[in-house]
Amino acid sequence: MSGLIRQFCNKLSSFTKCYSNVIARDNINIPSILSFHSRFYSNTPTLHEIVDPNKDKFITEEIIKNVNQQVSQGTQGRLFAVVHVAGKQFKVTEGDVLIIEGYWPPNVGDKISLDKVLLLGGSDFTLVGRPLIQNGLANVHATVIEKMLSHTKTHFRKKRRKQYKRINFYRIQQTMLRINKVEFVGQLNKPPDVSGLEYVIL
């Protein structure tokens, strides 16, 4: 027993010696030595990269300036947007017609504004939201032009050899929307000082 302990101590001391030597010599070799007990955790340094915050700043500012310039001069052309309505996403541009399925309260003739804009794009630029683009940056206006029912759909279930057969018929409520306007308002990269108060009644 004592022999075993002595052996272990020897090992330990040799390990510590070796360890200190290595540190003195070169930092890079540490991982290979420490992999001795890396079965349970890793001592390898996490790979990292030092990012220069000013590296892309010039390019970003240039792009933002160009977009703002296009919008202020009105040369951006036709815009499109990806909007989220009643659980589905639609790519829309001015004059489009959409159908929204399921129960949806807006009534015929109502003019509504679609606020969940996930993406706004022109021929030369695209603003991608994370997940939504900044509130008040884009306006998507629509008119409800029709509320109708879909064609009769058949829900037929049958299990073979089980004397089980059911048939149901149903129709889905549909709401037709005309997109009146997709426009870029405000300036890019100029967020309001206070946000989140758009829908609060004080």
Add this chain to the structure above:
Amino acid sequence: MTTNKSLFLIPKFITTPSQNGVGRYVCQLQRVVLKFCKNHGSSRGIREFIEYDLLNFANKNPEVVVYLKPRRHRGPVIKAEYLNGDDQIVFCHNNTREEIAKWLNLLRTQSGNHDGTRLRKLWHTDYPSIQGPWTPYTFRDPALNLAEFPNEELSRPLDQPKTATEELDELFKKQQESEVAESSEVK
């Protein structure tokens, strides 16, 4: 000759009468005729609707002409006529007052008779693409235009892992580069 055409729904795309909703919304229901019997029980719901709700409906929708047509011992029917010339007949046998109101509301908010058709797409656009449609060459390196085939680099599978030789080569190159850098620092 007989056909089975009436058995199947006609597939259609979205249509809107005369760009409805571009400027303002125009109700497409032109005329509605409520046909009912004054005595029969199956017309009871429609009679109640006429008694209690019809004036409100007519007041709220001045653009819709409402006719009443009592007919002895015949089933209750709502006939709707639209601006595009369609007409639609809804049989309201034994319907309650609320059910009549719902059917009438459906007829009012529709733009025509959609019976016997199904929609193929829930989206209509005149401008399918603004940034240009996707092709296999969008977002690809233009240098590929000058590539000559057969090309060993491009013919290799994308998910092939590096061989040991290649990894060693890379290590060696890195080492050489770092040595060069160190020596330049020393100078």
